[in-house]
Amino acid sequence: MSSSVSPSFSALGDRAQPPTIARLMAMALENPALLSIAAGFTDNATLPVAQVEAVVRRLAQEDRSNEYLQYGSNHGRPELRRLLSQHLCALEPELDYHDVQRGCFITNGSQQALYLAMQVLCDPGDIVLVDRPSYFVFLEMLKGLGIESRSIPVDETTGLVDEEAFGKMLGAMGERGELAQVKAVYFVSYFSNPSGRSLTRDEKAAIARQLQAHQAIVPVIEDAAYRDIYYEQPWPAPSVLSMTEWAAFPRLYTSTLTKPFATGLKVGFATCSDIEWRAKMLHVKAHHDFGTANFNQRVMEAVMETGGLLEQLAVIRPAYQKKMIALDTALRDGGLPELGWTWERPAGGLYLWLRAPEGIDTSLESAFCQACVEAGVLYVPGELCFGDDAPSDTIRLSFGVLAEAQLAEAGRRFCAVAQQFAVSPNCSVKV
Amino acid sequence: MSSSVSPSFSALGDRAQPPTIARLMAMALENPALLSIAAGFTDNATLPVAQVEAVVRRLAQEDRSNEYLQYGSNHGRPELRRLLSQHLCALEPELDYHDVQRGCFITNGSQQALYLAMQVLCDPGDIVLVDRPSYFVFLEMLKGLGIESRSIPVDETTGLVDEEAFGKMLGAMGERGELAQVKAVYFVSYFSNPSGRSLTRDEKAAIARQLQAHQAIVPVIEDAAYRDIYYEQPWPAPSVLSMTEWAAFPRLYTSTLTKPFATGLKVGFATCSDIEWRAKMLHVKAHHDFGTANFNQRVMEAVMETGGLLEQLAVIRPAYQKKMIALDTALRDGGLPELGWTWERPAGGLYLWLRAPEGIDTSLESAFCQACVEAGVLYVPGELCFGDDAPSDTIRLSFGVLAEAQLAEAGRRFCAVAQQFAVSPNCSVKV
Structure with a gap:
């Protein structure tokens, strides 16, 4: 069936390249004994199998219309959008429910909302300002669309947004x-x-302030995919949707039910403050797929109607906290802090973000990365997570997938490599 | 939450417009008594509710890994791709199973495969040759991407591809x-x-022959979404995948499990003869959503493993045939042939395609269309289904959704309007 003539590709087609992470994934496949703390997958053990089964059974018994196996609408089920808007407003009481609900639409994971936003806002050659570090699939998507990303400067020690440096950066961009x-x-x-x-x-206020000071009132996209995955307390900062500093900006808030409920259902959502922007994203969505799978939406609707999302969150929050502690403890017990590695214990989410001691290169092609693969542990090189000016001394570790015992073992393997690199002058490392 | 500054949009964003059909859908909403034979939805009564429920129950009981509620892979579940490839090869034994399976990938309905194909092949200003008439959502997608569509000429009486005219058209395009x-x-x-x-x-051979004669060995996309929905016999023609006339062309064959099984699950598939083209589409899919919902794929896999797709097809084939006959009979009993309307009874699918007698304008803005809405029946004006040079005397009627009695009533309403337009000189119709 292989053809004798090759197609000619579009500019976008020419840019389409295998994801950087593909090499890592291939390594993982080649070595089944490898423990991956690279992939951002979720915990299998706590997936809501019983809830989904019960909901599907109930729908089969009660919903005689069968409509949930029929096409739905392009922008998503009204009742699900209402429930998601209520859920968001419960997290952030400053929000106007009516505005949130009016702007809400359903997507194939929040990833699709990000793609649609970029498609309707940016032409090739345009620039998007991103956090530092940022979500690497988003950064790869920008490359695929021919869009340049520039990092919002942060203080190298605290990681906090550096407002002064951001102002200077915008000033310099203005001059150029x-x-x-x-x-x-x-x-x-x-x-x-x-x-x-x-x-x-x-x-967040500082970012808005500097953009406004430089007359760059551009659309803002706040990605809140992990907002619900706090361990003990919600993060207190409000979103751009309710912050007065952002009131003049078109705002898109994206989130998802994949991480908080089930990644396999791939139901994301977004709410947009700008009616025209939302309409254009939905027109493009109609060309992508004219609507996210109606069945999955109906399942999530039924889950949320009876409080099932909150139930599932009550299960996974302590589960992820325990897993975070398992990996964090393994790294501390393995002597990583004494070797000069630094990181903070997160208060939510699925990731540890490590900085290597001076002189250790953790990048994809580094000896350190290769040694970790050989030792049977896989991580995401932090260099992939920067819009520009990527340092080569950071690492993302995910504790979402592995069980606690495996996390402990992965941590031990990682620490063994770190020890080896700290003591061996052959590895050209300053100790 | 409404913002005071409007975003500036990309070229694609500027082109994003409400679908033409939106006005029709709004009319339908305004008049709940309206019978719509416009939307291409499927039959609710025969949707496989019991099968889906049984499969989800079985998965909950048997699959202790829970992996079906976890993320899947970007290109789709291997076992589902195997089953789909086997299913296609059973329809078309000339195919090489290995080639089909190697080229297979899973999408959000076949719509997404079409979108990905266009993204990686075409830049704005490029041209795609399309059948006449063609799938109107595809034509709108082309507009959204800034791509021009040109119809492959057909004989106006028989509807068959006019090879001579196609050759002349390609010749003229070459000269220009x-x-x-x-x-x-x-x-x-x-x-x-x-x-x-x-x-x-x-x-199909004639199309390939003329393209080859004009050195236009361009990728071909065969949309086989309705291939499984034959009433009595499969259509005997092979696909481009196995036709020697197409062997030199890069080939993409798209199809779906939505129409044959459940539209609400939104699982489509495609198989591509060109490894590089397929890889590029998948790289872009990774940016769209990094994989179609794994749960939906696992459900379809479980359905197909036990012959459930063929069972469902055995249910819906006679059901759609009966519905087709109900609408066809209503139109004949209503005297439409005697008024000069022409159409053929299809051997599969969900649509009747009518041509109006000379002088009757059936377009979206026509008095006829308005009269139908007032009479309580909604159709798709055929003018939407042409890449260029759209005639204003065709109509698409869908019999997928309504029950037989409703189809009969919709047919009666339609015929009443046709009668009115045939006899009333005020409607400026020649009789």
């Missing part, structure tokens, strides 16, 4: 005539993938 | 230097949406 190319600003603001940290209210 | 802009050819070849007809082997 680049500000007109800036079409959006994006950040993962709650228990971030990859950093695990959350933006404070002040940090 | 347009052939280099032709990036793909697309057709719905089995029980077409909208025409209900299928392409013969000779018609």
Whole structure:
């Protein structure tokens, strides 16, 4: 069936390249004994199998219309959008329910909302400002669309947004005539993938302040995929939707039911403050797929109607906290802090974000990364998570998938490599 | 929450417009007594509620890994791809199973495969050759992507591809230097949406022959969404995948489990002869959503493993045939042939394709269309289904959704309007 003539591709087709992470995934496949703390998958053991089964049984018994196996609407089921809007307003009482609900739409995971937003806002060559570090699938998507990403500067020690440096950066961009190319600003603001940290209210306000000061009132996209996955307390900062500093900006808030409920259902959602922007994203969605699977939406609707989402969150919050502690403890017990590695224990989410001691290169092609693979542990090199000026000394570890005992073993393997690199001058490491 | 500054949109964002059909859908909402034979939805009564419920129960009991509620892979579950490849090869024994299986991937309905194909092949300003008439959501998608569509000429009486006219058209395009802009050819070849007809082997061969004669060896996309929905016999023509006339062309065959099983699950599939083209589509899919909902794929896999797809097809084939006959009979009993309306009874699919007698304008803005809405019946104006040079005398009627009695009533209403337009000189109709 292989054809003798190759197609000619579009500019987008020419840019389409295998994800950087593909090499890592291939390594994982080649070595089944490898423990992966790379993939951002979720915990299998706590997946809501019984809930989904009960809901599907109930629908089969009670919903004689069968409509949940029929096509749904392009923007998503009204009742699910109502329930999601209520859920968001419960987290953030400052919000106007009516506005949230009016702007709400359903997508194939929040990933699709991000894609639609970029498609309707940016042409190739445009610039999007991103947090530092940022979500690497978003950064790869930007490359695929021919869009440039630029990092919002942070203090290297605290990780906090550096307002002064951001102001200077915008000023310099203005002088170079680049500000007109800036079409959006994006950040993962709650228990971030990859950093695990959350933006404070002040940090978000500072971003808005500087953009406004430089007349760059561009659309903002706040990615809140992990907001519900706090361990003990919700993160107190409000979203851009209710912050007065952001009131003049078109705002898109994206989130999802995949991480908080089931990744396998792939139901995401977003709410947009700008009617025209929302309409354009939905027109494009109609061309992608004219609506997210109606069945999955109806299942989530039924789950939420009876409080099932909150039940599931009550299960997974302590589960992820325990897993975080298992990995964190393994790394501490393995002597990583004494070797000069630094990280903070997150208050939610699925990730630890490590910085290596000076002189250790953790990048994809590094000896350290290769040694970890050989030792049977796989991580995500942090360099993938930067819009520009990527340092080569960071690492993302995910504790979502493995069980606690496996996390402990993965941590031991990682620490053994770190020990080896700290003591061996052959590895050209300063101790 | 409404913002004070409007975003600036990309070229794609600027092109994103409400679908033409939106006005029709709004009319339907305004008049709940309206019988819609417009929407291409499927039959609610025969949706496989019991099968889906049984499969989900079985998975909950037997699959202790819970992995079906976890993320899946970007290109789709291997076992589902095997089962779909076997299913296709059973329909078309000339196919090489290994080739089909190697090229297979899973999408959010076949719509997403079409979108991905266009994204990686075409830049704005490029040209895609399409069947006449063609699938109107595909045509709107092309507009959204800034791609021009040109119809493959057909004989106006028989509807068959007019090879001589196609050759002349390609020749003229070559003279105008347009052939280099032709990036793909697309057709719905089995029980077409909208025409209900299928392409013969000779018609498909003629298209390949003329493209080859004009050195336009461009990728071909065969949309086989309705291939399984034959009433009594499969359509005998093979697909482009096994036709020697198409062997030199990169080939994408798209189909779906939505129409044959459940539209609400939104699982489509495609198989591509060109490894690089397939890889590029999958790279872009990774940016869209990094994989179709794994749960839906696992459900379909479980259904197919136990012969459930064939069971469901055995239910819906006679059901759609009966519905087709109900609408067809109502139109004949209502005297439509005597008024000069023509159509053919399809051998599969969900649509009747009517041509009005000379002088009757059936377009979206026509008095006829308005009169039908007032009479309580909604159709799709055929003018939406043409890549170019759209005639204003065709109509698509869908018998997928309504029950037989409703189809009979919708047919009566339609005929009453047709009678009124045939006799009233005020409607400026020649009788």
